[in-house]
Amino acid sequence: MTVRLDAKAPNGPIETRWSRHKAAIKMVAPSNRRKHEIIVVGSGLAGAAAAASLGEMGYQVKCFCFQDSPRRAHSIAAQGGINSAKNYQNDNDSIWRLFYDTIKGGDFRAREANVYRLAEVSLDIIDQAVAQGVPFAREYGGHLANRSFGGAQVSRTFYARGQTGQQLLLGAYQALSRQIDIGTVRMFSRTEMLDLIRIDQKARGIVTRDLVTGRLEAHVADCVVLGTGGYGNVFYLSTNAKGSNCTAILRAYRHGALFANPCYTQIHPTCIPQSGEYQSKLTLMSESLRNDGRVWVPKSPEDCDKDPRLIQEEARDYFLERKYPAFGNLVPRDIASRAAKAVCDEGRGVGPLINGQRRGVYLDFADALRRLGHTAVEERYGNLFQMYERITGEDPYEVPMRIYPAVHYTMGGLWVDYNLMTTVEGLFSIGEANFSDHGANRLGASALMQGLADGYFILPYTLPNYLASSELRPVAEDHPEAQRALQEVQAGIHKLMSAPSPKYGPDWFHRKLGHILWEHCGMGRTATGLRQALKEIPTLRDQFWSEIKITTDPQHINPTLEKAGRVADFLELAELMCIDALHREESCGGHFREEHQSPEGEAKRNDASFSYVAAWQYSGNLAYPTLHREPLAFESVTPSKRSYK
Amino acid sequence: MSLLRLTLHVWRQASANEPGSFQTYQANNVNEHMSFLEMLDVVNEELIEAGQDPIAFEHDCREGICGACGMVINGVPHGPQRATTTCQLHMRHFTDGQELWIEPWRARAFPVLKDLVVDRSAFDRIIDAGGFISVRTGSAPEANSTRVPKHDAESSMDAASCIGCGACVAACPNASAHLFVAAKVGHLGVLPQGQPERHDRVRRMLIQHDAEVFGNCTNHGECEAACPKEISVNWIARMNRDFLKANLIAPKLPKNT
Numbered sequence: 001m002t003v004r005l006d007a008k009a010p011n012g013p014i015e016t017r018w019s020r021h022k023a024a025i026k027m028v029a030p031s032n033r034r035k036h037e038i039i040v041v042g043s044g045l046a047g048a049a050a051a052a053s054l055g056e057m058g059y060q061v062k063c064f065c066f067q068d069s070p071r072r073a074h075s076i077a078a079q080g081g082i083n084s085a086k087n088y089q090n091d092n093d094s095i096w097r098l099f100y101d102t103i104k105g106g107d108f109r110a111r112e113a114n115v116y117r118l119a120e121v122s123l124d125i126i127d128q129a130v131a132q133g134v135p136f137a138r139e140y141g142g143h144l145a146n147r148s149f150g151g152a153q154v155s156r157t158f159y160a161r162g163q164t165g166q167q168l169l170l171g172a173y174q175a176l177s178r179q180i181d182i183g184t185v186r187m188f189s190r191t192e193m194l195d196l197i198r199i200d201q202k203a204r205g206i207v208t209r210d211l212v213t214g215r216l217e218a219h220v221a222d223c224v225v226l227g228t229g230g231y232g233n234v235f236y237l238s239t240n241a242k243g244s245n246c247t248a249i250l251r252a253y254r255h256g257a258l259f260a261n262p263c264y265t266q267i268h269p270t271c272i273p274q275s276g277e278y279q280s281k282l283t284l285m286s287e288s289l290r291n292d293g294r295v296w297v298p299k300s301p302e303d304c305d306k307d308p309r310l311i312q313e314e315a316r317d318y319f320l321e322r323k324y325p326a327f328g329n330l331v332p333r334d335i336a337s338r339a340a341k342a343v344c345d346e347g348r349g350v351g352p353l354i355n356g357q358r359r360g361v362y363l364d365f366a367d368a369l370r371r372l373g374h375t376a377v378e379e380r381y382g383n384l385f386q387m388y389e390r391i392t393g394e395d396p397y398e399v400p401m402r403i404y405p406a407v408h409y410t411m412g413g414l415w416v417d418y419n420l421m422t423t424v425e426g427l428f429s430i431g432e433a434n435f436s437d438h439g440a441n442r443l444g445a446s447a448l449m450q451g452l453a454d455g456y457f458i459l460p461y462t463l464p465n466y467l468a469s470s471e472l473r474p475v476a477e478d479h480p481e482a483q484r485a486l487q488e489v490q491a492g493i494h495k496l497m498s499a500p501s502p503k504y505g506p507d508w509f510h511r512k513l514g515h516i517l518w519e520h521c522g523m524g525r526t527a528t529g530l531r532q533a534l535k536e537i538p539t540l541r542d543q544f545w546s547e548i549k550i551t552t553d554p555q556h557i558n559p560t561l562e563k564a565g566r567v568a569d570f571l572e573l574a575e576l577m578c579i580d581a582l583h584r585e586e587s588c589g590g591h592f593r594e595e596h597q598s599p600e601g602e603a604k605r606n607d608a609s610f611s612y613v614a615a616w617q618y619s620g621n622l623a624y625p626t627l628h629r630e631p632l633a634f635e636s637v638t639p640s641k642r643s644y645k
Numbered sequence: 646m647s648l649l650r651l652t653l654h655v656w657r658q659a660s661a662n663e664p665g666s667f668q669t670y671q672a673n674n675v676n677e678h679m680s681f682l683e684m685l686d687v688v689n690e691e692l693i694e695a696g697q698d699p700i701a702f703e704h705d706c707r708e709g710i711c712g713a714c715g716m717v718i719n720g721v722p723h724g725p726q727r728a729t730t731t732c733q734l735h736m737r738h739f740t741d742g743q744e745l746w747i748e749p750w751r752a753r754a755f756p757v758l759k760d761l762v763v764d765r766s767a768f769d770r771i772i773d774a775g776g777f778i779s780v781r782t783g784s785a786p787e788a789n790s791t792r793v794p795k796h797d798a799e800s801s802m803d804a805a806s807c808i809g810c811g812a813c814v815a816a817c818p819n820a821s822a823h824l825f826v827a828a829k830v831g832h833l834g835v836l837p838q839g840q841p842e843r844h845d846r847v848r849r850m851l852i853q854h855d856a857e858v859f860g861n862c863t864n865h866g867e868c869e870a871a872c873p874k875e876i877s878v879n880w881i882a883r884m885n886r887d888f889l890k891a892n893l894i895a896p897k898l899p900k901n902t
Contacts, residue, residue: 053782068703069769071809072711088789124783131785133778133833135793135801142792161802166710170805174777181773189766212758241705275678280686281707387709390733391680456782505693507686552698556660557759559701560693 003258003617005630009113009418014099014636018117021418022461026468033058036467037221039206041193041248043070045165045448046431047227048172049455055179057460062219063176063185064208066192066243066562071173074229074241075451078165079286079384081149081157082129082448084122089146093154095119100637102446105151105332106411106439107589107605108639109261111613111632113418114436121457122449126158128456132171136160149444150287151332151644157445162286162383168448172455192562193248194489196224196255196427199481202472203255203427207482207489211562214555216489218482222472223426223463226252227455230410230432232265234570234577235522236514238407239271239284245566246573249414249433253576257422258615258628260415260435262573263581266442266590267523268408269336272391272401273351273360282406283391285363285384287444290329292368292380293401295320295340297361301347308350308362308400319343319361327644334441334590334603335644337405341523342601344404351402364400405523409447411438411590412580415615415630419462420454423615426470428463430454435613440589493554495545496564502549506563509544513567513574516540521578526594530582534575538623541571575622583627586610607639649675649741653688655700656748661756661764667746677737681724682707682714684736701760709733709873712808715815716761717748722812722871730810730873750811752820754857765811767857768825775849776829778838797835804831806874816871819860824868826850827884828876834887844895847887 010017028036036059040051043065051063065073085098098119103110126144130136136158137145146155160167179185190211197205197218205220231246232238253259270285296316298304303311319339321328331339340361343349351360369377374397378385385396392402414422414429416436421428431451438446475482520526520533544567552558587596587603588610596604613630651672658665670692675684682704689699705713709730716731718724724734739745747761755763793801807828814822830847833839839846862881869878 049782056782067705067711067713068765069809071769071772072705072713074706074711077706077708077710086788124785126788127785128780128782130788130791131778131780131838133801133836133838135798135805135832135836138793138795138798140795142794143789160805163710163802163806166808167802167805174772175780175782177769177773178777178779180769187769189769241711242707243705276676278676278679278683278687280680280683283708387733390709390729390735393678393735393737460782503694505690505699507690549693549696551693551696557701557762560699 003423003628005415005615005628007111007417007630009111014112014116017113018120025462025465028464028468030058034060036060037062038223038225038463039219039221040064040225040227041206042073042227042229042433043173043176044073044075044227044229044431045169045172045451046455047225048073048169048176049452050225050227050430050459051185052172052175052179053456053460054463055184058184061179061185062188062221064188064191064193066190066211068190070176070187070189071170073169074244075169075448076166077241078448079162079284080288081147081159081164081445082125082168083149083156083443083445084126084158084449085119085156086123086126088144089155091154093156097154098122098156101152102437102443103439103637104642105443106441107603107642108439108607108611108634109588109632110437110439112634112636116636117458118437118450118453121453124457125449125452129168129171132175134160134167134171147288148291148330150290150330150336151443159288162381165448168452172452194565195251195485197482197485198255198424199475199479202425202470204475205482207485209489212557214558216486218477218486220475220477220479220482222467223428225428225430225459225463226414226433227430228433230413231570231573232407232410234513234574235407235517236510237274237279237282237518239268239282242281245569247566247569249429250569250573252414252422252424252427254618255424256618257424257427258415258617259412259576260613260615261412261580262577262616263521263584264411264440264590265407266333266409266411267337267405269333269340269405270363270403271406272388273404274354275352276354283387284406284408285388285401285403287333289363289381289384290336292372292377293329293363293365294318294367295329295361295363297343297348297350304348304350304358308364317343317348324644331644332441332443337523338592340405360402360404362400363403365396366400369397407522409442411435411440411442415613419465420459421462421466426466428459430459440591492565493561496548496561496568497550497554499548500546503547504549505560506548506567509540509548510563510567510570512540513537513571517574517577521581524592524594525581527582530578533578534582537571537575537578544568544571572622576616576625579625580614580616584610584614611639647677647741649677649736649739651675651739652744654744654746655760657700657760658757659759661758665757675736677735679736680707680732681718681734681736682732701762703762704732707732710808712810715750715810715812717750717815719746722750722815723873728873728875750815752814752859754820754822754859755811755814763811767859768809768811768822770857771822771826771850771853772829774853775842775846778833779842791837793836801832801835804828804876804880807876808874810873812871812873813868814859816867817860818865818867819863821862822854822859823862823881823884824872824876824878826854827880830884830887831880834883844887844891847884848891851888
């Protein structure tokens, strides 16, 4: 397949690009909309918002999720908030400033036109959510309240306690529910997409497995939308929900959709540190905690095992405030994460020794408790404190929290043009499943914004343009291509179930893969480490196919089979991530190549050579994908050294 | 750090149509920092390696917010710790040598699908019936044009914290889902945006509730005690008032269109 990367991003004044684009694209008349069937995979913020919006517009939508209910998509776990350039605080916020902060936060590796559009529609998202009944925090006059978040000098984050993602998702889910009742959306819960169906080079359907009965089915439609989230679970230990996976986007990659910037992984600085080898996931504490919590470690390694309350002020190193006085504890996530890793690597980490190292820094609320009082702190962060106490058995009102960076969000994903369409015609990708908008690092409170922007306000305009301008001959589930995809999935399951010398369950392999990736493609990467990973991953993959053990039959609920399929795909994606990380000879955002840093240890970008999106095409051989470059043009902002000092 | 040895009696049921029974497993070397689900993960890996069928249970975010997990542990939904989901229940709350009885939610409206996995789609159908505010995408008024008193926003958020896990149903002697419905009715009903459909919403949701064969509320209060998000039974009283008013004074609307 020849690929021509055409971003289709409009030119001209950036402020009017989206409105001019909307005015120029084609539409589908209301009476024709019900003739079109659309498949939406995923029911998180992006998927639910898209399915609800398209259903309401009059299209026939089929929506799929692997959970028992669309309300359980992982968007629900986002805690801190959602950004919008409303400038309610009168603190000089604007669409321009949100755009600029996002471009800069992403280390100048995002597409300008997309990011500006995101900032622009961020205003509408808050209106929409409030109208749906999202109970955002309010001020006494009844107006919306805001707080600040990392990477910004304004307060533009809207929040609903520490449960913003939950509330926004419930808003989208309820809008979806309304459409399900009306009949415009058919919901398929406990149903997992296992392959894409391509007919005449166009995405025309998917193959699914019913997770209760094991039944495989082909579903056809006029186009397919993937809103299946990110792939951070490739690391095994991450803040992602256990079920989050890369299967849908990886299958799309194998069908010719380009995978962009796979190595861009965001490491979130405020997670609860790991407590042991049995651990299944890491728990995030909202970044909003850094508004009032002060991050520190002892100045001297001898103090690291002492009760922190007994360590005097002068013996503490408030390293973020020291190194980055302008932003202090509110520096962006990549900066805060690396700074925390650096002090732990110096031997000044706190908490229990795991494999001979203390991996934790304090997040201390003692000052905030003195300044604001117990009640105010509880009002702001009560549920987060409670969650921390549950997990660690320590009371953060009494002793400082311990935090450490963890894998959180993946900025890479399927390459999409300005219309959110991948390089496979009729295949769209929205939310975290695509690569757009965040560049090499995502600012806090921007993931919810992007998911909803794509689902409510962008795809409902750009997808009809595709329907109106494409020739789509009718196809049915018995089409040879659909049947071929169905048989391939069947064969894949059979292969998983019949390994020659079955020995271990999927978690065993997943943990091994996670170790390799965290070690060599985690917070710090080197050419040597990545080459090592590229040797280890294929070996582990071979071992997986020879020793994977699944003990229940595939015609029943079979979580082992589900996991095994997902791990098989992670094992392929992991290789692509390392290939991408190895080729990008620079440091930017979440991608920190240790060979490329300033004498002070800050990331050193190489704009002359790497100011592009790396979009990889499956070549038939996992080890040798073909690289396509989308050059990034910065017309509205000038790439500068990211400084938060 | 101490290690625990536990005896687990787990409900095993191959499918909805087959009878189930308790089976006993030994969990040795249980680290006190493990979550309850991590303890089951370890048991399951051992079962797989021994060639047996692992215990099916639901889980996803493991942060106490998605509502997927949930099992009855020694007779208490989500286990012995108050206001805690099973994924957030840590093994430090158990003692060495303890016996645990682990069962699925028991309710006619939540048929067992396998082992500890039940079908909670009835909750979705209740929301489909009216648990929303009807608003078109993209044409909402400016957010600050709808002012919401701080107290109402907070109160709404208290109800909106419901994670739809179903513990209230499992705890109720009548298997009633009134706390779940009341939480949604309350969340939307205290906000100005929720007023136009307020009475119709409660009526539709409760009609669907009954159609799903959930039982009625007889004020036991077990739901509140079991709720991992501490949703108050006061919301049920409020829902009942709305329902009464809806039937007495509010006009009946046609089916949702």
